[in-house]
Amino acid sequence: MSTSTPHSHDPLDQVVVQALTDVHAQHQGLFTQVLVMVDSDVSFDDANSYRTAVKAAGSGGEERYSLTSASKGAHPRPSGISADEARLSSRDSEVAALQDAYDWIEGQGTQLQNVRTIHVLVVSNIGPCDACKKRLEYFCDDVVRLFDKHVEVMVDSVYDTAAAGTTMNRSGFDSTYGYSGATACTTASGKKFWRLRQEFRPKS
């Protein structure tokens, strides 16, 4: 007879709490860390799961998610995002973090056998701006495509700043950080955070 208490030592809870702590250990500004878990592995040993460094804005040099590059493999600027907004956000912390995570999944994740699920946490202090929301959509589609639509993919935006969900003026245009439809979550240890999940399930 099991006497274990569900959720009391949920490894995913601990991963979320650690990542939010790491993000908030940075200086003033917006920071992002992306965690990739293959089949729920949380060892972050680079073989079955991977954790990027905590990326700062201005990391730059990555084109896939900049929305401003015409290079091969770079995503085009989506409708609804102006050229100015794409440019001003093109070195947001998400851009480098998503690129790093994509590179690991493409290089290592796709080499693993019998993968069933890819779970990605995009952890930030305040949540993605409107342009970065599009970047997260592109990223989720990229992961689905890397596995030829054969694996379940979950991409969670996770953040915990109270200001999230508010609209701010950024160099002349308004951008909303975080999602109006995010779910309020609380870990077993009492840590509160917001989560917005994108999910893909393969046809069975």
Ligand SMILES: [Zn+2]
């Ligand atoms: Zn952004």
